[in-house]
Amino acid sequence: MKKKLYVIACAVLAIDMKHSAKKLGLDIEYKFLEAGLHNNPKLLKEKLQAAIDDISASGSGRRIIIGYGVCGKGTIGIQARSIPLAIPKVHDCISMFLGGDQAYKSEFKKYPGTYYLSAGWCEEKTEPMSQRKQWTYFGDKKLEFNDLVEKYGKNAAQQTFDFLNSWQKNYQRAAFIETGAKKSLKYEKFAKEMAAEYKWKYDKIKGSQSLIEKMITTNHSTSEILFVPPEHVIGFDAIQSTLSANPILDIKTNRNDTSRVIEIEDQPTDSGSYIKIGLGIDAGGTYTDAVIYDIEKKQTLCKAKSLTTKWDFTLGINSALKKLDQEKLYNVELVSLSTTLATNAIVENEGQKVGLILMPPYGLELDKNIQHYPKFVIKGQLEITGRQILAIDPEEVSQIASQMVKVLGVTAFAVSGYAGSINPEHEIQVKEIIHKQTGCFVTCGHELSDVLNFQTRATTAMLNARIIPRLTGLLLDLETVMAKLDILAPIVVVKGDGSLMSAAMAKQRPVETILSGPAASVAGAKHLTGIKDALVVDMGGTTTDTAALTSGSVSLNEKGSNIGGYRTHVKALEI
Template sequence: MKKKTYAIGCAVLAIDMKHCAKKLGIDIEYKFLEAGLHNNPKLLKEKLQAAIDEICATDLCDRIIIGYGICGKGTIGIQSGSVPLVIPKVHDCVALFLGGDQAYKREFKKYPGTYYLSAGWCEEKTEPISQRKQWVYFGDKKLNFNDLVEKHGQDAAEHTFDFLNSWQKNYQRAAFIETGAKTSPKYEKLALEMASEYKWKYDKINGSGELIGKMLTAFDSTSDILFVPPEHVIGFDAIQSTLSANPILDLKTNLKKTSSKKIIPGIKIHPDSYIKTGLGIDAGGTYTDAVIYDLKEDKTLCKSKSLTTKWDFTKGIGSALKKLDQEKLLRVELVSLSTTLATNAIVENEGQKVGMILMPPYGLGIDKNILFYPKSVIQGQLKITGREVIPIDPDEVRQKAVQMIENHGVTAFAVSGFAGSINPEHEIQVKDIIHEHTGLFVTCGHELSDTLNFQTRAITAMLNARIIPRLASLLLDLEKVLDALGIHAPIVVVKGDGTLMSSTMAKQRPVETILSGPAASVAGARHLTGIKNALVVDMGGTTTDTAALTDNLV
């Protein structure tokens, strides 16, 4: 039986995806999930993964098109199974309606505070203004105005609605995107009603199906599209702020599912292409453990333990590796490192001296809630929409940086600005100025987190900058030892969520390895015991970490 192409997407994209597929003459089986799941990324991930697994189980599919973007990171962690996935490298559906990220950025620059609508969005999400006045969402709960009046009185109901509708102040424009997929005066009318009701400017924008077309026809990754091969997981590259594909290193499962299956017409995956022998190293605060593992047979070949030598990691790592079977060691094709180094450095308040540069919102004084020194507030302000209110003063940035170096001996900087995750331009400017003037390392909040909480991003950037030398030293020492032993396998590092990152990326973002050791312990406990519900306790020399495993999830 001939295999089909499937598409799973948000219901707001249904009109445009079907229209584009028809124009291209592509036969696609569709499954659309209810609109609004981006507001609950965890639920989005659960429903999307379930839909993918269901389609893969039929063995009737050659490719699955994913009609989502990053969507609040709801697609991060999605696994491809036995069938490759195709997903656009965009943050949300607006870029798909406009034809790509560049078009989105142009519109954002003109009007950061824009509420976008399309024919598909209107059909799935919008209710007439006359109805919209009568209800409002509080979290996932829909509140009815008349119910509030009955229970709490007219004044309380009005105040509640005013507060819950305060989001409208973040927008200045309603824009209807005319994609040409389905035209009707009623769609544009809804957008006009919204603009009139909320006193926003109104614009009609010509959209494009170009990016959707690329998505539907892609068999390789491009600058716009991510092609996720079988047995890979979708990741997030915070530095580039885009999606990535990482291998799932479970050979036994991979071989069962894909060794004899045709994945893409003309392309077959041979079992010999998979990694057969891996080296696992766990660098703890007290001991360094090493294991050579046969991924094909799913068994440990040999293992060893040595004391961790923090003053020179090469000694502890080298000692552990020398105790292993040297013939088997030379067959290693991948090296995976888990470590409590970052966690221990933070717990013990160690690391290099960091200067924090902040650009908080005007008048709120929330920078005072960040109990870290040295820190400095500089000129440069954005609205919550990302629109610039006050520009950066380069001379002030240089002056503050030099003062921190001279007065506090800082050797790295952390930069965080209000609305930096929406518009990182100010953070990038400050980073470039400091690096050019001092030559020191700078971490920006937007590089590590897309959360709107500027304080959280500031602390995350500070921790990352503080522990960079320590993890970089560990990885460089590991590379030296492996090179001396003639092992040239790629090195990956276990992140705090149990996924893997390259050693190059780990040197830039060591903060993501916090809880790396405990994450590896949970994965190991689950694998060794087969128990899906358990309390896992990792008792180390510095910290004791616990994790609850429920239905295979932490």
């Protein structure tokens, strides 16, 4: 019996996905989730994972096509069970209607303040404009104007209503995307009425179903589609600003509350894991530990310890690995690294000298809010919508960067601009100019966080740039030792939230390894003891870290870790 293709998608994609499948002659089973879940990423994640689990339990699926993009990070942490997933590498459905991310970026660059509509969107969302004037939303809660009047009085109700509808000021254009999936006259009419009501410009733009067709036909990863094999989890690569697939090992996200709690689980013996033998390395400030572990049998095969040699990491790593059973070492299929080196560097105020380049909002007192030296403010300003107010001055950027290197001894740069997470164009331009002028490494705030807080994003970027040499040096030295010992296994690095990232990503984003060592300790303590309620204490040579294990779970600091007095956007366990 031929296994089925399944689609789980936002209801706004229903018209276009069914049209594409019919055009291609494909028999697909659909499950469409209600529109608007991107406004509540936690709920989106719960419903999407539940739908995937239901299909996986049936065992009849060949592939599950996910009709979502990043969608407020509602898809981050979604796990493929026994059936592979295919998901487009886009931020939201607009790219799917336009035919791809590049088409959306091109459209955004021409007119950033655009409210996009499609036939599918209108089918799910449209109500006569006369009715739409009578309600608004507070988060995902629908509020009726008459209910507000009854509860608070007409004046207060009107003020509340006007405030909650102020989002309309962020847009200057309504654009109807014509994909050709369905006759669009009534939908176009609604889009025109909306534009007239909100005093926006109206445009009709040409869409494309090419990306949707690729979604439902592609069975491997491409530049546009992410293929997620069984027992893998969807992640987000902020450097490339795209989705990624990562193997599920010992640390899994709690399915009931992925945004706030990390559940430490043992890997089931019947999971069919591709990885049988793993090498774990923990590089601390004082000691480097190495363990070869049989993942399938849940058994420690051998272990060793050596002093960490910060002046040349190869010495300590090589010493630890040489003490292990060499035959077992040769059979290692995955190397997992946890480390406190990034944390220690921040706490001890070490690392390279970073020049901070800022494009702040009007009126921000930088000396009071961002305490870092050296820092410079340059021309370049955006509205909160991402629309440009003031362009950057390339000559100014070049001159400041050169002076910071020659006079102040800067060896790396961090760039952060107000609204950079909405429109990163200014940050990207400044990065390119600085790198071309100085050859120095440059970290941009939008690469590490999509949160709006400009100051915290700037601090996170600065710390990332500062500790690049420390973690990059460790990883390069580890790769050197592995090559000499003929270990061909890939390297993954434990992040502060207990999840994993590739070595290549860790070299670009070392700040993500803040509290990496303690996160690994929590997982190890639970796994080795079987205790689900405990206080885990990780006492190292530089810091002592504690975490509360409750019912096998550890709270996740969603707002970002505070390390060495710095508030960051790095999500890590509550340690």
